[in-house]
Amino acid sequence: MSKEIKAVSTTTINNLVALRNERIKADAKGGVLFKANNYLYNTLADIYFAVSEIVEDKELVKAVREYYAEQRAKEPKSYPAFKTNTPNIYDVCVRLVFADSETTVKRANAYTRVLKILSKTTDAFSNTEELIEYFKANGGIEGIDGDLIKNKEQREKERKAKNSDVAKLKERFVDVKTDYKKTVNISAVDKAAAELAGTNVVLVGVVGKDGSIVVKHVCAEKEFGTRTAANCGAGVVSAALNNMLSVNAEALKELDEKPEPTVGIEAALNNKVNNAIKNRIKQNNADADVELENAA
Structure with missing residues:
Protein backbone atom coordinates (compact mmCIF):
# COMPACT_ATOMS: atom_id res chain seq x y z
CA MET A 1 0.00 0.00 0.00
CA SER A 2 1.42 3.38 -1.03
CA LYS A 3 1.81 6.20 1.49
CA GLU A 4 -0.90 8.20 -0.29
CA ILE A 5 -3.39 5.33 -0.20
CA LYS A 6 -2.59 4.65 3.44
CA ALA A 7 -3.04 8.31 4.36
CA VAL A 8 -6.42 8.63 2.62
CA SER A 9 -7.72 5.31 3.97
CA THR A 10 -6.56 6.22 7.48
CA THR A 11 -8.37 9.57 7.30
CA THR A 12 -11.55 7.91 6.00
CA ILE A 13 -11.44 5.19 8.66
CA ASN A 14 -10.75 7.70 11.43
CA ASN A 15 -13.75 9.78 10.36
CA LEU A 16 -16.00 6.71 10.30
CA VAL A 17 -14.72 5.53 13.69
CA ALA A 18 -15.44 8.99 15.11
CA LEU A 19 -19.02 8.76 13.81
CA ARG A 20 -19.31 5.28 15.32
CA ASN A 21 -18.10 6.43 18.73
CA GLU A 22 -20.50 9.36 18.67
CA ARG A 23 -23.39 7.07 17.75
CA ILE A 24 -22.48 4.60 20.54
CA LYS A 25 -22.53 7.44 23.09
CA ALA A 26 -25.90 8.59 21.76
CA ASP A 27 -27.31 5.05 22.01
CA ALA A 28 -26.11 4.86 25.62
CA LYS A 29 -28.28 7.90 26.33
CA GLY A 30 -31.31 6.35 24.66
CA GLY A 31 -30.41 7.32 21.11
CA VAL A 32 -31.77 10.83 21.60
CA LEU A 33 -29.51 12.37 18.98
CA PHE A 34 -30.38 9.81 16.34
CA LYS A 35 -34.08 10.23 16.93
CA ALA A 36 -33.59 13.77 15.65
CA ASN A 37 -33.89 13.55 11.87
CA ASN A 38 -31.38 16.30 11.12
CA TYR A 39 -28.70 14.60 13.18
CA LEU A 40 -29.32 11.25 11.50
CA TYR A 41 -29.37 12.81 8.03
CA ASN A 42 -26.13 14.63 8.80
CA THR A 43 -24.43 11.37 9.84
CA LEU A 44 -25.65 9.56 6.74
CA ALA A 45 -24.44 12.48 4.60
CA ASP A 46 -20.99 12.21 6.21
CA ILE A 47 -20.90 8.50 5.34
CA TYR A 48 -22.14 9.20 1.82
CA PHE A 49 -19.35 11.68 1.10
CA ALA A 50 -16.75 9.48 2.81
CA VAL A 51 -17.65 6.63 0.47
CA SER A 52 -17.77 8.98 -2.53
CA GLU A 53 -14.11 9.81 -1.98
CA ILE A 54 -12.93 6.19 -2.09
CA VAL A 55 -15.51 4.18 -4.04
CA GLU A 56 -13.67 4.44 -7.37
CA ASP A 57 -10.32 3.33 -5.91
CA LYS A 58 -10.04 -0.43 -5.41
CA GLU A 59 -7.06 -0.12 -3.08
CA LEU A 60 -8.88 2.31 -0.79
CA VAL A 61 -11.99 0.15 -0.76
CA LYS A 62 -9.84 -2.86 0.05
CA ALA A 63 -8.13 -0.98 2.90
CA VAL A 64 -11.47 -0.11 4.55
CA ARG A 65 -12.72 -3.68 4.17
CA GLU A 66 -9.52 -4.98 5.72
CA TYR A 67 -9.89 -2.58 8.64
CA TYR A 68 -13.39 -3.87 9.34
CA ALA A 69 -12.17 -7.49 9.09
CA GLU A 70 -9.32 -6.75 11.52
CA GLN A 71 -11.73 -5.21 14.04
CA ARG A 72 -14.09 -8.14 13.69
CA ALA A 73 -11.23 -10.55 14.38
CA LYS A 74 -10.58 -8.68 17.63
CA GLU A 75 -14.22 -8.10 18.66
CA PRO A 76 -16.53 -10.42 16.68
CA LYS A 77 -19.63 -9.51 18.72
CA SER A 78 -19.16 -5.79 18.13
CA TYR A 79 -18.53 -6.11 14.39
CA PRO A 80 -21.26 -8.28 12.78
CA ALA A 81 -20.16 -10.59 9.98
CA PHE A 82 -20.98 -10.16 6.31
CA LYS A 83 -22.23 -13.02 4.14
CA THR A 84 -19.53 -12.31 1.55
CA ASN A 85 -15.79 -11.73 1.68
CA THR A 86 -16.09 -8.63 -0.49
CA PRO A 87 -19.08 -6.66 0.82
CA ASN A 88 -20.17 -3.48 -0.90
CA ILE A 89 -18.26 -0.48 0.43
CA TYR A 90 -21.52 1.23 1.46
CA ASP A 91 -22.40 -1.83 3.56
CA VAL A 92 -18.98 -1.77 5.23
CA CYS A 93 -19.02 1.93 6.08
CA VAL A 94 -22.62 2.06 7.28
CA ARG A 95 -22.19 -1.05 9.38
CA LEU A 96 -18.96 0.34 10.82
CA VAL A 97 -20.88 3.38 12.07
CA PHE A 98 -24.29 1.95 12.95
CA ALA A 99 -23.90 -1.74 13.79
CA ASP A 100 -22.13 -2.94 16.92
CA SER A 101 -24.31 -6.03 17.49
CA GLU A 102 -26.45 -8.44 15.44
CA THR A 103 -29.59 -6.64 16.62
CA THR A 104 -28.47 -3.38 14.96
CA VAL A 105 -27.69 -4.93 11.57
CA LYS A 106 -31.26 -4.48 10.34
CA ARG A 107 -31.11 -0.76 11.07
CA ALA A 108 -27.75 -0.47 9.32
CA ASN A 109 -29.07 -2.35 6.27
CA ALA A 110 -31.96 0.09 5.94
CA TYR A 111 -29.56 3.03 5.94
CA THR A 112 -27.32 1.26 3.42
CA ARG A 113 -30.22 0.77 1.01
CA VAL A 114 -30.94 4.48 1.16
CA LEU A 115 -27.34 5.51 0.48
CA LYS A 116 -27.13 3.09 -2.45
CA ILE A 117 -30.26 4.67 -3.92
CA LEU A 118 -28.75 8.11 -3.47
CA SER A 119 -25.53 7.00 -5.18
CA LYS A 120 -27.53 6.12 -8.31
CA THR A 121 -29.77 9.18 -8.41
CA THR A 122 -29.27 11.73 -11.16
CA ASP A 123 -29.14 14.48 -8.55
CA ALA A 124 -25.63 15.68 -7.76
CA PHE A 125 -24.89 16.55 -4.14
CA SER A 126 -22.02 18.95 -3.56
CA ASN A 127 -22.30 19.21 0.21
CA THR A 128 -23.99 17.88 3.34
CA GLU A 129 -26.68 20.58 3.38
CA GLU A 130 -27.91 19.65 -0.11
CA LEU A 131 -28.15 16.00 0.84
CA ILE A 132 -30.05 16.80 4.04
CA GLU A 133 -32.51 18.87 2.02
CA TYR A 134 -32.95 15.92 -0.36
CA PHE A 135 -33.83 13.67 2.59
CA LYS A 136 -36.44 16.16 3.76
CA ALA A 137 -37.93 16.70 0.30
CA ASN A 138 -38.30 12.95 -0.37
CA GLY A 139 -39.91 11.71 2.82
CA GLY A 140 -36.75 10.96 4.77
CA ILE A 141 -35.35 7.46 5.24
CA GLU A 142 -38.76 5.79 5.07
CA GLY A 143 -39.76 7.68 1.94
CA ILE A 144 -36.63 6.85 -0.02
CA ASP A 145 -36.49 3.26 1.22
CA GLY A 146 -40.21 2.95 0.53
CA ASP A 147 -39.58 3.76 -3.12
CA LEU A 148 -37.04 0.96 -3.20
CA ILE A 149 -39.59 -1.44 -1.71
CA LYS A 150 -42.16 -0.34 -4.30
CA ASN A 151 -39.64 -1.03 -7.06
CA LYS A 152 -38.99 -4.48 -5.61
CA GLU A 153 -42.72 -5.15 -5.46
CA GLN A 154 -43.09 -4.07 -9.08
CA ARG A 155 -40.24 -6.36 -10.16
CA GLU A 156 -41.80 -9.20 -8.20
CA LYS A 157 -45.15 -8.51 -9.86
CA GLU A 158 -43.50 -8.57 -13.29
CA ARG A 159 -41.66 -11.79 -12.42
CA THR A 262 -59.76 -30.03 -23.46
CA VAL A 263 -56.70 -32.21 -22.86
CA GLY A 264 -53.33 -31.48 -21.29
CA ILE A 265 -50.03 -31.46 -23.16
CA GLU A 266 -49.13 -35.00 -22.08
CA ALA A 267 -52.47 -36.34 -23.28
CA ALA A 268 -52.07 -34.44 -26.54
CA LEU A 269 -48.64 -35.95 -27.08
CA ASN A 270 -49.95 -39.42 -26.28
CA ASN A 271 -52.77 -38.92 -28.78
CA LYS A 272 -50.22 -38.02 -31.46
CA VAL A 273 -48.18 -41.12 -30.65
CA ASN A 274 -51.28 -43.33 -30.70
CA ASN A 275 -52.38 -41.87 -34.02
CA ALA A 276 -48.92 -42.47 -35.47
CA ILE A 277 -49.04 -46.10 -34.32
CA LYS A 278 -52.52 -46.56 -35.83
CA ASN A 279 -51.37 -45.09 -39.15
CA ARG A 280 -48.34 -47.38 -39.15
CA ILE A 281 -50.57 -50.42 -38.53
CA LYS A 282 -52.90 -49.36 -41.36
CA GLN A 283 -49.91 -48.95 -43.67
CA ASN A 284 -48.52 -52.36 -42.68
CA ASN A 285 -51.91 -53.97 -43.29
CA ALA A 286 -52.16 -52.28 -46.69
CA ASP A 287 -48.68 -53.48 -47.62
CA ALA A 288 -49.60 -57.01 -46.54
CA ASP A 289 -52.76 -56.97 -48.72
CA VAL A 290 -50.68 -55.90 -51.74
CA GLU A 291 -48.22 -58.75 -51.11
CA LEU A 292 -51.07 -61.26 -50.93
CA GLU A 293 -52.56 -60.00 -54.19
CA ASN A 294 -49.19 -60.24 -55.91
CA ALA A 295 -48.70 -63.74 -54.55
CA ALA A 296 -52.07 -64.82 -55.90
Whole structure:
Protein backbone atom coordinates (compact mmCIF):
# COMPACT_ATOMS: atom_id res chain seq x y z
CA MET A 1 0.00 0.00 0.00
CA SER A 2 1.42 3.38 -1.03
CA LYS A 3 1.81 6.20 1.49
CA GLU A 4 -0.90 8.20 -0.29
CA ILE A 5 -3.39 5.33 -0.20
CA LYS A 6 -2.59 4.65 3.44
CA ALA A 7 -3.04 8.31 4.36
CA VAL A 8 -6.42 8.63 2.62
CA SER A 9 -7.72 5.31 3.97
CA THR A 10 -6.56 6.22 7.48
CA THR A 11 -8.37 9.57 7.30
CA THR A 12 -11.55 7.91 6.00
CA ILE A 13 -11.44 5.19 8.66
CA ASN A 14 -10.75 7.70 11.43
CA ASN A 15 -13.75 9.78 10.36
CA LEU A 16 -16.00 6.71 10.30
CA VAL A 17 -14.72 5.53 13.69
CA ALA A 18 -15.44 8.99 15.11
CA LEU A 19 -19.02 8.76 13.81
CA ARG A 20 -19.31 5.28 15.32
CA ASN A 21 -18.10 6.43 18.73
CA GLU A 22 -20.50 9.36 18.67
CA ARG A 23 -23.39 7.07 17.75
CA ILE A 24 -22.48 4.60 20.54
CA LYS A 25 -22.53 7.44 23.09
CA ALA A 26 -25.90 8.59 21.76
CA ASP A 27 -27.31 5.05 22.01
CA ALA A 28 -26.11 4.86 25.62
CA LYS A 29 -28.28 7.90 26.33
CA GLY A 30 -31.31 6.35 24.66
CA GLY A 31 -30.41 7.32 21.11
CA VAL A 32 -31.77 10.83 21.60
CA LEU A 33 -29.51 12.37 18.98
CA PHE A 34 -30.38 9.81 16.34
CA LYS A 35 -34.08 10.23 16.93
CA ALA A 36 -33.59 13.77 15.65
CA ASN A 37 -33.89 13.55 11.87
CA ASN A 38 -31.38 16.30 11.12
CA TYR A 39 -28.70 14.60 13.18
CA LEU A 40 -29.32 11.25 11.50
CA TYR A 41 -29.37 12.81 8.03
CA ASN A 42 -26.13 14.63 8.80
CA THR A 43 -24.43 11.37 9.84
CA LEU A 44 -25.65 9.56 6.74
CA ALA A 45 -24.44 12.48 4.60
CA ASP A 46 -20.99 12.21 6.21
CA ILE A 47 -20.90 8.50 5.34
CA TYR A 48 -22.14 9.20 1.82
CA PHE A 49 -19.35 11.68 1.10
CA ALA A 50 -16.75 9.48 2.81
CA VAL A 51 -17.65 6.63 0.47
CA SER A 52 -17.77 8.98 -2.53
CA GLU A 53 -14.11 9.81 -1.98
CA ILE A 54 -12.93 6.19 -2.09
CA VAL A 55 -15.51 4.18 -4.04
CA GLU A 56 -13.67 4.44 -7.37
CA ASP A 57 -10.32 3.33 -5.91
CA LYS A 58 -10.04 -0.43 -5.41
CA GLU A 59 -7.06 -0.12 -3.08
CA LEU A 60 -8.88 2.31 -0.79
CA VAL A 61 -11.99 0.15 -0.76
CA LYS A 62 -9.84 -2.86 0.05
CA ALA A 63 -8.13 -0.98 2.90
CA VAL A 64 -11.47 -0.11 4.55
CA ARG A 65 -12.72 -3.68 4.17
CA GLU A 66 -9.52 -4.98 5.72
CA TYR A 67 -9.89 -2.58 8.64
CA TYR A 68 -13.39 -3.87 9.34
CA ALA A 69 -12.17 -7.49 9.09
CA GLU A 70 -9.32 -6.75 11.52
CA GLN A 71 -11.73 -5.21 14.04
CA ARG A 72 -14.09 -8.14 13.69
CA ALA A 73 -11.23 -10.55 14.38
CA LYS A 74 -10.58 -8.68 17.63
CA GLU A 75 -14.22 -8.10 18.66
CA PRO A 76 -16.53 -10.42 16.68
CA LYS A 77 -19.63 -9.51 18.72
CA SER A 78 -19.16 -5.79 18.13
CA TYR A 79 -18.53 -6.11 14.39
CA PRO A 80 -21.26 -8.28 12.78
CA ALA A 81 -20.16 -10.59 9.98
CA PHE A 82 -20.98 -10.16 6.31
CA LYS A 83 -22.23 -13.02 4.14
CA THR A 84 -19.53 -12.31 1.55
CA ASN A 85 -15.79 -11.73 1.68
CA THR A 86 -16.09 -8.63 -0.49
CA PRO A 87 -19.08 -6.66 0.82
CA ASN A 88 -20.17 -3.48 -0.90
CA ILE A 89 -18.26 -0.48 0.43
CA TYR A 90 -21.52 1.23 1.46
CA ASP A 91 -22.40 -1.83 3.56
CA VAL A 92 -18.98 -1.77 5.23
CA CYS A 93 -19.02 1.93 6.08
CA VAL A 94 -22.62 2.06 7.28
CA ARG A 95 -22.19 -1.05 9.38
CA LEU A 96 -18.96 0.34 10.82
CA VAL A 97 -20.88 3.38 12.07
CA PHE A 98 -24.29 1.95 12.95
CA ALA A 99 -23.90 -1.74 13.79
CA ASP A 100 -22.13 -2.94 16.92
CA SER A 101 -24.31 -6.03 17.49
CA GLU A 102 -26.45 -8.44 15.44
CA THR A 103 -29.59 -6.64 16.62
CA THR A 104 -28.47 -3.38 14.96
CA VAL A 105 -27.69 -4.93 11.57
CA LYS A 106 -31.26 -4.48 10.34
CA ARG A 107 -31.11 -0.76 11.07
CA ALA A 108 -27.75 -0.47 9.32
CA ASN A 109 -29.07 -2.35 6.27
CA ALA A 110 -31.96 0.09 5.94
CA TYR A 111 -29.56 3.03 5.94
CA THR A 112 -27.32 1.26 3.42
CA ARG A 113 -30.22 0.77 1.01
CA VAL A 114 -30.94 4.48 1.16
CA LEU A 115 -27.34 5.51 0.48
CA LYS A 116 -27.13 3.09 -2.45
CA ILE A 117 -30.26 4.67 -3.92
CA LEU A 118 -28.75 8.11 -3.47
CA SER A 119 -25.53 7.00 -5.18
CA LYS A 120 -27.53 6.12 -8.31
CA THR A 121 -29.77 9.18 -8.41
CA THR A 122 -29.27 11.73 -11.16
CA ASP A 123 -29.14 14.48 -8.55
CA ALA A 124 -25.63 15.68 -7.76
CA PHE A 125 -24.89 16.55 -4.14
CA SER A 126 -22.02 18.95 -3.56
CA ASN A 127 -22.30 19.21 0.21
CA THR A 128 -23.99 17.88 3.34
CA GLU A 129 -26.68 20.58 3.38
CA GLU A 130 -27.91 19.65 -0.11
CA LEU A 131 -28.15 16.00 0.84
CA ILE A 132 -30.05 16.80 4.04
CA GLU A 133 -32.51 18.87 2.02
CA TYR A 134 -32.95 15.92 -0.36
CA PHE A 135 -33.83 13.67 2.59
CA LYS A 136 -36.44 16.16 3.76
CA ALA A 137 -37.93 16.70 0.30
CA ASN A 138 -38.30 12.95 -0.37
CA GLY A 139 -39.91 11.71 2.82
CA GLY A 140 -36.75 10.96 4.77
CA ILE A 141 -35.35 7.46 5.24
CA GLU A 142 -38.76 5.79 5.07
CA GLY A 143 -39.76 7.68 1.94
CA ILE A 144 -36.63 6.85 -0.02
CA ASP A 145 -36.49 3.26 1.22
CA GLY A 146 -40.21 2.95 0.53
CA ASP A 147 -39.58 3.76 -3.12
CA LEU A 148 -37.04 0.96 -3.20
CA ILE A 149 -39.59 -1.44 -1.71
CA LYS A 150 -42.16 -0.34 -4.30
CA ASN A 151 -39.64 -1.03 -7.06
CA LYS A 152 -38.99 -4.48 -5.61
CA GLU A 153 -42.72 -5.15 -5.46
CA GLN A 154 -43.09 -4.07 -9.08
CA ARG A 155 -40.24 -6.36 -10.16
CA GLU A 156 -41.80 -9.20 -8.20
CA LYS A 157 -45.15 -8.51 -9.86
CA GLU A 158 -43.50 -8.57 -13.29
CA ARG A 159 -41.66 -11.79 -12.42
CA LYS A 160 -44.90 -13.49 -11.39
CA ALA A 161 -46.62 -12.32 -14.57
CA LYS A 162 -43.77 -13.71 -16.66
CA ASN A 163 -43.89 -17.01 -14.78
CA SER A 164 -47.61 -17.13 -15.46
CA ASP A 165 -46.94 -16.66 -19.18
CA VAL A 166 -44.34 -19.45 -19.11
CA ALA A 167 -46.81 -21.72 -17.34
CA LYS A 168 -49.39 -20.96 -20.05
CA LEU A 169 -46.82 -21.67 -22.75
CA LYS A 170 -45.92 -25.01 -21.17
CA GLU A 171 -49.58 -25.95 -20.75
CA ARG A 172 -50.47 -25.20 -24.37
CA PHE A 173 -47.12 -25.90 -26.00
CA VAL A 174 -48.64 -28.19 -28.64
CA ASP A 175 -51.04 -25.45 -29.74
CA VAL A 176 -48.39 -22.79 -30.37
CA LYS A 177 -47.90 -22.19 -34.09
CA THR A 178 -44.27 -21.70 -35.15
CA ASP A 179 -42.16 -22.41 -38.24
CA TYR A 180 -40.64 -25.46 -36.59
CA LYS A 181 -42.59 -28.68 -37.17
CA LYS A 182 -39.90 -31.36 -37.23
CA THR A 183 -40.31 -34.23 -34.79
CA VAL A 184 -37.09 -35.98 -33.81
CA ASN A 185 -36.20 -38.93 -31.64
CA ILE A 186 -33.20 -38.78 -29.32
CA SER A 187 -32.02 -42.03 -27.77
CA ALA A 188 -31.34 -40.47 -24.35
CA VAL A 189 -34.88 -39.12 -24.31
CA ASP A 190 -36.40 -42.34 -25.67
CA LYS A 191 -34.89 -44.24 -22.76
CA ALA A 192 -36.35 -41.74 -20.29
CA ALA A 193 -39.69 -41.26 -22.05
CA ALA A 194 -41.66 -42.32 -19.00
CA GLU A 195 -39.86 -39.73 -16.85
CA LEU A 196 -39.91 -36.88 -19.35
CA ALA A 197 -43.29 -37.31 -21.05
CA GLY A 198 -45.12 -33.99 -21.07
CA THR A 199 -42.09 -31.94 -20.02
CA ASN A 200 -39.96 -29.52 -22.03
CA VAL A 201 -36.42 -30.16 -23.24
CA VAL A 202 -33.75 -28.25 -25.14
CA LEU A 203 -31.59 -29.96 -27.75
CA VAL A 204 -28.05 -28.64 -28.18
CA GLY A 205 -26.45 -29.28 -31.54
CA VAL A 206 -24.27 -28.12 -34.40
CA VAL A 207 -25.65 -26.91 -37.73
CA GLY A 208 -24.05 -28.51 -40.80
CA LYS A 209 -23.48 -26.88 -44.20
CA ASP A 210 -26.61 -28.57 -45.52
CA GLY A 211 -28.69 -27.10 -42.71
CA SER A 212 -28.98 -30.36 -40.81
CA ILE A 213 -28.46 -30.30 -37.05
CA VAL A 214 -26.28 -32.83 -35.26
CA VAL A 215 -27.69 -33.07 -31.73
CA LYS A 216 -25.00 -33.54 -29.09
CA HIS A 217 -26.74 -32.79 -25.82
CA VAL A 218 -30.14 -32.67 -24.15
CA CYS A 219 -31.26 -30.34 -21.35
CA ALA A 220 -34.45 -31.16 -19.46
CA GLU A 221 -36.50 -29.35 -16.84
CA LYS A 222 -36.35 -32.34 -14.48
CA GLU A 223 -33.92 -35.12 -13.64
CA PHE A 224 -33.89 -38.19 -15.88
CA GLY A 225 -31.73 -41.25 -16.36
CA THR A 226 -28.37 -40.57 -14.72
CA ARG A 227 -28.90 -36.80 -14.87
CA THR A 228 -29.66 -35.23 -11.51
CA ALA A 229 -31.49 -32.04 -10.59
CA ALA A 230 -28.07 -30.35 -10.43
CA ASN A 231 -27.06 -31.16 -14.02
CA CYS A 232 -30.28 -31.90 -15.92
CA GLY A 233 -30.20 -28.39 -17.42
CA ALA A 234 -33.45 -27.03 -15.98
CA GLY A 235 -32.10 -23.48 -16.05
CA VAL A 236 -31.35 -23.78 -19.77
CA VAL A 237 -34.91 -24.93 -20.47
CA SER A 238 -36.32 -22.06 -18.43
CA ALA A 239 -34.18 -19.55 -20.36
CA ALA A 240 -35.24 -21.11 -23.67
CA LEU A 241 -38.94 -20.88 -22.77
CA ASN A 242 -38.51 -17.22 -21.84
CA ASN A 243 -36.79 -16.65 -25.17
CA MET A 244 -39.64 -18.43 -26.94
CA LEU A 245 -42.09 -16.13 -25.15
CA SER A 246 -40.33 -13.03 -26.42
CA VAL A 247 -39.83 -14.29 -29.99
CA ASN A 248 -43.31 -15.76 -30.49
CA ALA A 249 -45.36 -13.02 -28.89
CA GLU A 250 -48.02 -13.00 -31.64
CA ALA A 251 -48.41 -16.78 -31.67
CA LEU A 252 -48.83 -16.79 -27.92
CA LYS A 253 -51.30 -13.94 -28.09
CA GLU A 254 -53.51 -16.13 -30.26
CA LEU A 255 -53.73 -18.64 -27.42
CA ASP A 256 -55.52 -16.02 -25.30
CA GLU A 257 -58.15 -15.72 -28.01
CA LYS A 258 -58.78 -19.47 -28.17
CA PRO A 259 -60.55 -21.68 -25.63
CA GLU A 260 -58.41 -23.74 -23.26
CA PRO A 261 -57.54 -27.20 -24.62
CA THR A 262 -59.76 -30.03 -23.46
CA VAL A 263 -56.70 -32.21 -22.86
CA GLY A 264 -53.33 -31.48 -21.29
CA ILE A 265 -50.03 -31.46 -23.16
CA GLU A 266 -49.13 -35.00 -22.08
CA ALA A 267 -52.47 -36.34 -23.28
CA ALA A 268 -52.07 -34.44 -26.54
CA LEU A 269 -48.64 -35.95 -27.08
CA ASN A 270 -49.95 -39.42 -26.28
CA ASN A 271 -52.77 -38.92 -28.78
CA LYS A 272 -50.22 -38.02 -31.46
CA VAL A 273 -48.18 -41.12 -30.65
CA ASN A 274 -51.28 -43.33 -30.70
CA ASN A 275 -52.38 -41.87 -34.02
CA ALA A 276 -48.92 -42.47 -35.47
CA ILE A 277 -49.04 -46.10 -34.32
CA LYS A 278 -52.52 -46.56 -35.83
CA ASN A 279 -51.37 -45.09 -39.15
CA ARG A 280 -48.34 -47.38 -39.15
CA ILE A 281 -50.57 -50.42 -38.53
CA LYS A 282 -52.90 -49.36 -41.36
CA GLN A 283 -49.91 -48.95 -43.67
CA ASN A 284 -48.52 -52.36 -42.68
CA ASN A 285 -51.91 -53.97 -43.29
CA ALA A 286 -52.16 -52.28 -46.69
CA ASP A 287 -48.68 -53.48 -47.62
CA ALA A 288 -49.60 -57.01 -46.54
CA ASP A 289 -52.76 -56.97 -48.72
CA VAL A 290 -50.68 -55.90 -51.74
CA GLU A 291 -48.22 -58.75 -51.11
CA LEU A 292 -51.07 -61.26 -50.93
CA GLU A 293 -52.56 -60.00 -54.19
CA ASN A 294 -49.19 -60.24 -55.91
CA ALA A 295 -48.70 -63.74 -54.55
CA ALA A 296 -52.07 -64.82 -55.90
